Amino acid sequence: MVASSSSPAKIRKVLGLGFWVQGFRCFPWLAVNFFLKDGLQVDSSTLQLLQNSANLPMVGKPLYGLVSDAVYIAGQHRVPYLALGAFLQAVSWLAIAILSQSGISLSTMSLYLLLGNLGASIAEVANDAIVAEAGKQLTSSKHSQPSSSGELQSFVWMASAVGGILGFFLGGFAIDRYAPQKMFLFYGFILSVQFFICILVKENCLNLPKRRSDAGIREKLSELSIALRKHEIAYSITWFAASYAIIPSLTGTMFFYQTQYLNIDSSVLGISKVFGQAAMLMWSVIYNRHLKSVTPRTLISAIQVTMALFMISDALFVEGFYRNMGLSDNIYVVVFSGLSEVLLFIKILPFSILVAKLCPPGCEGSLMAFVMSAIAIAFIMSGYLGVALAAYVGVTGNEFSGLPLALLIQAFLTLLPLYWSSCIPILELESDHVNEKPGSKEE
Incomplete structure (x- = not known):
């Protein structure tokens, strides 16, 4: 069929x-970040609390997934939610842009950031569901290439990384000029363009698997519950979420340390994040070409160890070890800090492919949304x-003597989840099913 042959290209465009x-x-x-620090004069703890609290709408992703699985809008259940997500984000950022700086309070800023992240979470749920559905369809149509289910995930990973590279590159230079x-x-203008494009796209052109439009939210909730009762799915999600939750985040503290204490220029921070996004892009290419045959458990465990090593390196950096060796602060921030930040995210790629393979048909949106909610x-x-760790070691916006100890504690806690990595099942990649139950030994 023509629609079927052209749909992969259209799906990739959307x-x-x-x-x-x-x-x-x-x-x-x-x-x-700079507006809160310099404009509203918030401290490092408040900055980090606001950064994380603004992600609260991400917790509702399972609900958004259930709704998108069960509630069709004009016969469609994915693209309309992409449009809705873009609309809410556009409203949020345009509203902040229109308000005068003197008229923006911390509470007003928080409200609009919450609205923007609500729109982002809805859009991400729809995007992830399309990836899961289309990925399975590509696998079933390419029996000679079972690993093709990971190609679409690698493609969207690259698209996100390219957006991140451009965003950080432009942002690092624009922050000093505008x-x-x-x-x-x-950014509100870009979201507006995306909204108008989405409302013009017809979902049937994407040739996604057909679902019953009369399936209610209660039925979808039942399907999700059945999926989560599968040990290989429940154990994997629990371990993966815990591997993040147990690590104290020091992003706000490091931001203040780099900008307040080291006086690192904003353009350098932008370049650092560009370097990290470029690493994410390279990771997706390397994974797609060379690492698809490696079990997710092996990859994720290796990334976890690498994260701990980078945290130890950060402790040495704060102590002046690299500075004494002649390495400038700017170079370290660009290379090592850039890589350190993205290590938190690159293990999501093999895990998302694992979950997509384990996901039962019909609840892709709700299950992937549940995973993203757990991560959020x-x-x-x-x-x-x-924030609690920073307070415990006595780190503030102007006092950083306890930062090396905080980083070493962070590294130790990063290694702890490795003792329970058997919760991640070993995937039989050649046949697209689980070969061993959680708790089995990896050979």
């Missing part, structure tokens, strides 16, 4: 745009735990 726009979210968020409101206005909750817990 998903490519969606993931690129979400990757570009770093552009206004970089301005938010008011934050202008950056918010620019874990990130929020990690952020709050980081």
Whole structure:
């Protein structure tokens, strides 16, 4: 059929745009960090609390997934939610851009950031569901290439990374040249364009698997419950979320340390994040070409160890070890800090492919949304735990003597989940099913 043969290209266009726009979210968020620090004069703890609290709408992703699985809008259940997500984000950022700087309070800023993240979470749920549905369809149509189910995930990962590279690159230079409101206005314009494109796209052109349009939310909730009762799914999600939640996040503290104490220029921070996004892009290419045959458990465990090593390296950096060796602070921040930040996210790629393969047909949206919700909750817990850790070791916006100890504690807690990595099942990649139950030994 013509529609079937052309649908993969159309799906890539829709998903490519969606993931690129979400990757570009770093552009206004970089301005938010500086606006809160310099404009509203918040301290490092308040900055980190706001950063993590703004992610609360992400916790509702299972609900958004259930609704998108069960509630059809004009015969469609994915693309309309992409449009809705873009609309809510556009309203949020354009509203912040229009308000005068003197008229923006911390509570007003928090409200609009929550609205923007609500729209982002709805869009991400729809994007993830399309990836899961289309990925399975590609696998079933390519019996000679079972690993093709990971190709679409790698593609959208690259699209997001490209958006992140461009967003951080432009943001790092724009923050010194333009008011934050202008950056918010620019991103709001991009979201408006995405909204109008989405309302013009007909979902039947994507040739997604047909679902019963009369399936209610209660039925979808039952399907999700059945999926979550499968041990290989429940154990995997629990371990993966815990591997984030147990690590105290020190992003706000490090931001203040780099900008307040080291006086690192904003353009350097932008380049650092560009370097990290470029690493994410390379990771998706390397994974797609060379690592698809490696079990997710092996990859995720290796990434977890690498994260701990980078945290130890950060402790040495704060102590002046690299500075004494002649390595400038700017170079370390660009290379090591850039890589350290993205390590938190690159293990999501093999895990999302694992979950997509384990996911029963019909609840892709709700299950992937549940996974992203669990990760969002874990990130929020990690952020709050980081604030508590910073307070425990005596780190403030102007006092950083306890930061090396905090980083070493962070590294130790990062290694702890490895003792329970058997919760991640070993995937039989050649036949697209689980070969061993959680708890089995990896050979």
